Amino acid sequence: MNELPEGWVVKKLGEVGKIVSGGTPSTAIPEYWNGNISWITPADLSGYNSKHIESGRKSITELGLQNSSARLIPKESVLFSSRAPIGYVVIAAKEVCTNQGFKSVVPNKSVSSDYLYYFLKASKENAEKVASGTTFKEISLKSFSELEIPLPPLPIQRAIVAKIEAVFSELDKGVQLLETARQQLKVYRQSVLKWAFEGKLTNENVVDGELPEGWKWVKIEEAAKSLDNLRKPINKDERQKRQGNIPYYGANGRTGWIDDYLFDEPLILVVEDETFTARELPFSYKITGKSWVNNHAHILKPKEGLDIDFLNYQSYYYPFLPLTTGTTGRKKLTKNALMNAPIKICSLSEQQRIVAEIERRLSVCEALEASIEKSLRSAAVLRQGVLARAFSGRLAGI
Structure with a gap:
């Protein structure tokens, strides 16, 4: 560690608080669950942006606590996910337990919870370096x-936390503006x-x-020909034996590579049986050159008089949902x-x-989106x- 200012010392985490692990009561015993004790898992912190937490998706009973290795940790303890994944950090807003x-660190009087929170936020990489395991x-x-x-x-410590939060507040405002701009571009x-x-x-x-x-x-059907009868699915194991440089396409784009091709021309692929409800990806995309297509995408070849890109862009966000059959999760x-x-x-x-004007405008969008992504990374x-x-x-x- 680099030379520190006067008055600073280097301690080990175990010297600034009590380190507590968690546990999981048996899921086979209903009496252990749905009590009034908050039970936090790393999954609860996925996409969680608050600094403090009071509860997770599940809770346990006093009986569950007594019959597991879960331990109550007091308010202001700092939770650090130690696996799957390493590096989520949050402060307990009340007494909780974890899996x-x-x-978790129950801090002593030498360190503030807020200072410890931000330190652990900065320590993910160091923690990963000393982690071990095969599956995860x-x-x-x-x-x-x-x-x-x-x-x-x-x-x-308190001055550092105040400075961090002031800088982060300004950063958050900038990020919010960038996110708003990205949504507006969509x-x-x-x-x-x-x-x-x-x-x-x-x-x-x-x-x-x-x-x-x-x-x-x-x-x-009046403007394009279906080539669905020519597509051919190949399972993943078989594709592993036939690795090549030909793209293998499905409903949402390329899903792998293969050693042979079915088509060698520009075509439009349209989703057949993937997500239709609340879909953000386009329903169609254009492929060119040698390709193999499985049975999860319809294949369209424009007839004379229909520009392939005109068909593709018109199919991008076409209202296909009312035309589908099947359940919400897997419509077809x-x-x-x-x-x-019907198309126009x-x-x-x-x-x-029209295609030229679409592509001119969308190219501007893409340049702006790239700039926004770069700014978000920065x-x-x-x-x-x-x-x-x-x-x-x-x-x-400071």
């Missing part, structure tokens, strides 16, 4: 207890496609609900339903102008940099 996926990595109680923590006097992307197939990108004075002059409705778009679905077409030259790096400086005594203003 065996945590090493886990940091042992001994290894966790021996992690070193730089410890300034309590007033400095809405704009879909709006561009909606306007395109209402004819508004190439025609003035389009009347809502009416087709522009020269446009018409046709069934997909049959070939008959797809081929009888216009002259080939206008189709090509914010995450900056956050870790703030923590690194804080625990080496180099945080400005």
Whole structure:
């Protein structure tokens, strides 16, 4: 550890608090569950952004506590997930217990819970380095207890926490703005496609609900040919024996590689039996070159007079859901339903102008999205940099 400011000392975690593991009561005994004791697991912290926690998805009874290795830990204890995954951190807002996926610190008077919380937030990488295991990595109680923590006097700890939270608050505001912009781009992307197939990108004075002059409705089967009879599924084990450089496609894109091909031309693939409800991915995508397609995607080949990209973009967010059959979790778009679905077409030259304008606008979206992603990554790096400086005594203003 680098040289620290005067008044700081280096301690081991086991010296600044009591390290407590958790446990799980038998799930075969109902009397152990659904009590009034909060029981936290690492799964409860997946996507959890608050600093404190009061309860998880499950709770246990006093009987469950007595008949397991779970232990009550007091309010202000700091929970650190020690496996699956390593590195979630949260402060107990009240007395709680955990499963065996945590090493929790009950801090003594030398360290504040908030300071310990942020230190452990910065310690994920160090914890992973001393973890062991084959199926999944886990940091042992001994290894966790021996992690070193730089410890300034309590007033400095409180000043560091205040500075971290002030910087993080500003970062959070920036991240929120970036996330809002990213969502707005998603809405704009879909709006561009909606306007395109209402004819508004190439025609003035389009009347809502009416087709522009020269446009018409046709069934997909009138404008494209189905090649579903040529697709062929190959199970994963067989593909492992036939590894090659030919992309193997399914409903949501490439799912692997294979050593031979069924097609060697531009085609449109449309979801047959994957997620339709609350779907964010497009329903269709274009493939080119040599390819193999399984039976989870319909295959469309445009007939003369239909631009392939025009068909693809019109199918992206097509309202296929009402045309599907089956349960909510696994709906199916049959070939008959797809081929009888109505689409709009216009002259080939206008189709090509529409495609060009769509791609011009979407390319701007993609550039903005890339910039947003870069900024979000930079914010995450900056956050870790703030923590690194804080625990080496180099945080400005302290």
